[in-house]
Amino acid sequence: MPDDTALPDRDVAGIQRRTVATLALAQVLGGIAFGATLSIGVLLAAEVSGDEALAGLATAAVTFGTALLAIPLAALARRRGRRLGLTSGTVIALVGVLLVIAATSLRAFPLLLVAFALVGGGQAANLQSRFAATDLATDATRGRALSLVVWATTIGVVLGPNLVGPGEAVGRALGMPELTGPYVFTVVGQLLAITVYLAGLRPDPLLVAQRVTAARAAAASGVVRRADRPRAARYAIFAVAAAHAVMVAVMAMTPVHLLHHGASLQIVGFTISLHVAGMYALSPVFGILSDRWGRVATIVLGQALLAAALVVAATLSGSMPAVTIALILLGLGWSATTVAGSALLTESSAEARRTRRQGLSDFTMSFVGAVGAILAGLVLGWIGYGGLALVAMVLVVAAVALVPLAVTRASAPERAAAAD
Template identity: 40%
Template sequence: MELGNTVVGDIDAVPGSVPGTPPVITAEEQARIHRRTLRVVILSQILGGAGLAAGISVGALLAQDMLGSDSLAGLPTGLFTLGSAAAAFLVGRSTRVLGRRLGLAAGFTAGGLGAVGVVVAAVADSVPLLFISLFIYGAGTATNLQTRYAGSDLAPAEKRGHGTSMAMVATTVGAVAGPNLIDPLGHLADNLGIPTLAGPFLLAAVAYLAAGVTLFLLLRPDPYLLARQIAGDDGPGGGTGPVLKPAGGAWVGAATMILTQMTMVAIMTMTPVHMRAHDHGMGAVGLVIGLHVASMWLPSLVTGRLVDSAGRVPVAVAAGVTLLAAGLTAALAPADSLVLLIVALMLLGLGWNLGLVSGTAMVVDATVPANRPQTQGTVDVGIALSGAVAGLASGAVMTATSYQILGVIGGVLSLLLIPALRWGRQGVRR
């Protein structure tokens, strides 16, 4: 392995290293490798953001058209979130043995193939194929989230929030561009003889596959494997030995991310359906979702440093308050008010961001390299499953009551963050 701008192969070949002992590597060299890792992660996240935007923007609308039912419009979110849970589990477990590069590359590739399947299902009007493809497509969503951990593997403790946030903020570029390309991608799909709402999944297929190739070729040296060697955790057996239990702060971080995910998914999933039912055009839907997604990722420019300076818990509490404001704004906004819907969805994205960055930092703080990826994978499974429940329930709740009631329920749910943080505050390190 050569450290530098050339591709690095076997991590055990770090100069001066012996398996089972920390490699000879200076702090300056570690910092340089970390910066290079962040550049690769940022590029992959730009592509990954474009891929995940398809499911957020038109997944519910495509299902509504193919199934002919509003009550099942939340099903796509539930399916690709279940697929996300499965992928999070597999990526987390495989990372401990194989490192970040192979697991992340495989996850994005699976997501791209799932997007291709959605397009084929729309053309063939095959609901079973749609369901299977959405499940596989969810692997891209999980991988996009798992990639944020690669940004913190080699970061010093006092900069973990920043490392995570830089990986996340790059997603903004693709994730904002994706929803705002709904109209042109719809026209492209029409010209190709593909149903209009399947157009964004064409972009998702290309973006996810490109992200997978980028990580496979460029994420070298593998940041996780190098971090294990630096910590002296790469003894005989590599990543196959027993796993130590993480500290309690990991589960506080998990609770923070799960509750923010449930609130965000429930309200976000049904907003396009609510808008179309009140005569908003697809351009307006794309604008609202695009700004929502921007608010999910772009604040990471600030929130990472805020988590490092102000502390994990205060930022997590701010997440709960912000999500409550989002739910109430969505509930009180007149159905024809595009401006208030934009405000509600931007607050929703900001609250999610605050919860995810602070919760991620708690999980990293409470783990060591030997148990970190497996814990991270388990936590992300919980996040994905909670999102699946929220996505599936949101359509039923809105059909039985209204979008306004859904907004109130989501906002109130986020307040559970405060007692959860109070209960677990002793396990959280600032």
């Protein structure tokens, strides 16, 4: 096998194109699996536990599982490559899905929660895949490559919930426990995603990037070409996590708010669908903007969109059309911040620290999202939907106020640390 460090730029570009295509396809398959899982997870939790008050623990278990697996999967990728890291996360999720079916059959609620936590491995792999798209990208294309992988999630997220009906028919034909039929599609989706990762990520983009970086550093007499910028990296982690917390807190309480104001389940579903479209459908636009305008400018645009969403939600909370507009803006703000923030984190981190910080970012993002969803219910009961939006605005203000951290150049101690 030829030495990856000897690859000319055109061959590296070819590997990058194949990597992005592979990741996008796997995201579609993983999205279908994950969408079908979440669509009925709440119903399964309520049925197995016998208490509707415990239904939300299914989503919480998936989210916390995603957070807990993010750092180990990133560490595995750093040592053995993206191929093994992404495949391992998907295999863990597949085991979780099979345990969901078993726990439902046994009526074992604690086992069901453990199973959903393992399902979070698939979501952790999906999050990590956006960083995998940046391993061999250039500064001019990093945002675009990352955003294309994020965009591919749209297809799976839209298709997944629509497979619930056919899945129930399949489950009845196979004699599976009630409501678990859709997991047949989940299992198939996970198996196909594993196959795509194993076949498509050859050579491994992260391992190629590590070797090319080492070769270039050696050719430059050991001079590090990109200084580590830990303050900018920390800001990127904060911006992405804060945007996620704002999005999850408001989005999670919107169905409750709309139902209390007389909305039908169809209207609630339509509103959430438009919100999800805002999260993913325009991500390539924000990827292009982050490449052309810069990462920080696009993050600020994302904060402006989040602020607009929260103002509309706070001032017009009694209007269903206004709440729908707020949810669309909320999704767009999340998308802009996540795409640009992830690109900023990648390029502000020296190669030796990059995957570790990416794992930390995914952990922080998932953890604060879970905590935000829990606290949002308390805030909603205390000061209402409009008050919740105003409380969430604190994070938006903080993200804007801390922008100077992202534009500060690496200090001498930071440059020295990067050379160690």
